[in-house]
Amino acid sequence: MPCKLMKQLMQLIRNADSFTDGQVKVNVDAIDFDSPLEDFKITICPNDGPYCGGTFVFEINLREHGAPDVNCGTPIYHPNIDPDDSSICFNLINDDLWRDNTTLEDLVQGLLWLLYNPAIDDPLSHLFDGQFLIGYR
Secondary structure (H helix, E strand, O other), X not given: OOHHHHHHHHHHHHHHHHHOOOOEEXXXXXXXXXXXXXXXXXXXXXXXOOOOOOOEEEEEEOOOOOOOEEEEOOOOOOOOEXXXXXXXXXXXXXXXXXXXXXXXXXHHHHHHHHHHOOOOOOOOOOOOOHHHHHHHO
C-alpha cells in the first residue's frame, strides 16, 4: 500500500471514534500490518436515522489509484445497496469523482451519511422499484 494510504488508515484508526461520535470502528484485528494492505473492514452502528440500532460491516478494498471498492458485508434492506452482490451506489466511490485529496475519513463519513440519508429516488436495489415508492411519497 502506498505510504499515503497507510498514513490515512492509521489516522482513521486513531480518529474514527471521535469524528463519528462512536458510530464507526475500524476492525484492526483483521489487519495484517506486516503484509501489503489491500483491504480492511469497518463496522458502522448508526445512533440515529432509519438504520439506528443496526450493525453494518463494510469491506473496503484499496487500490493504488482511484476510488476503493466498497461492499456491505451485512445483509441490509437499503435502496443504494444491491442485495445480490452487496455493491454500493454512492457518488464518492465513483472513479470519476474520487480525487487525490479524498481521504479514507471522507469515505467513512460518506458511508455513515448514506445510512442516515438513503437516496430513495435513485435506488440501486431492485427491491425499491416504482411500486414501493408510490406508497412512500
